[in-house]
Amino acid sequence: MWANHLIKILNRRQRDSVIMNHHKLMIIIILTFSLPLFIIIWIGNGITDYNSEDLSIDILGANQSHLSSSSSLPTTMSMMERGDIAMGFNQNKIVHNFKSTPNGGAIMITALNTNDTVTIQQIKDHSLDIQKDFLKGNFTKPFFIHAEEVPGTKVMTEKKGLIKYSTQDLRNGSMLILDTRDNEVINAIHQFMNYQGNQHHGH
Numbered sequence: 001m002w003a004n005h006l007i008k009i010l011n012r013r014q015r016d017s018v019i020m021n022h023h024k025l026m027i028i029i030i031l032t033f034s035l036p037l038f039i040i041i042w043i044g045n046g047i048t049d050y051n052s053e054d055l056s057i058d059i060l061g062a063n064q065s066h067l068s069s070s071s072s073l074p075t076t077m078s079m080m081e082r083g084d085i086a087m088g089f090n091q092n093k094i095v096h097n098f099k100s101t102p103n104g105g106a107i108m109i110t111a112l113n114t115n116d117t118v119t120i121q122q123i124k125d126h127s128l129d130i131q132k133d134f135l136k137g138n139f140t141k142p143f144f145i146h147a148e149e150v151p152g153t154k155v156m157t158e159k160k161g162l163i164k165y166s167t168q169d170l171r172n173g174s175m176l177i178l179d180t181r182d183n184e185v186i187n188a189i190h191q192f193m194n195y196q197g198n199q200h201h202g203h
Contacts, residue, residue, distance in 0.1 A: 079145060079199065086141045089122040094173070098197040103179050104163070104186060105193040110173030120172055127174035131165045134178075146199060152192030159185050 080091040097108040137160035139153040164179040
């Protein structure tokens with residue numbers, strides 16, 4: 001009799017064990033299928049948030065940058081076309097360098113091709129021309145090229161007698177040197193150089 005009772009207990013435990021294992025198996029199956037789904041939804045929400053906010057900001061910034069560079073392109077091209085006329089040579093064949101110095105500044109123009117003797121001679125002729133113009137306080141050419149009054153030229157005109165202009169030939173171009181001992185004029189020349197450097201950057 002006790003043996004039958006023991007068998008019933010063992011059978012009950014075995015049945016409970018099977019039920020428990022079945023429950024565990026169901027939980028594992030549920031987690032197996034639901035966890036990836038949860039991850040997909042979570043990632044999807046993250047991408048949606050980025051697309052709706054961050055991406056729109058990135059696109060707006062890129063468009064603004066493109067519009068800014070595009071809008072400045074016609075202005076630069078027009079300036080270079082006027083430069084061709086005022087200076088007498090192709091702006092695409094030369095490069096400008098504007099430097100501020102303790103006593104004034106220097107304008108250096110050089111040909112990109114060291115064998116382009118025609119452009120090199122035109123640069124030297126231009127340096128002599130603007131040396132004569134600037135000595136007289138005549139800044140018509142910079143005004144024409146940039147289509148506006150160039151910073152510093154007002155004082156440089158009023159105090160033209162306090163500025164010494166000299167040219168120096170370079171192997172592939174020329175340099176115009178501006179020298180003064182007047183602090184107001186030095187500041188004006190620095191304004192002139194900074195403006196020109198920003199306008200002519202890259203050419």
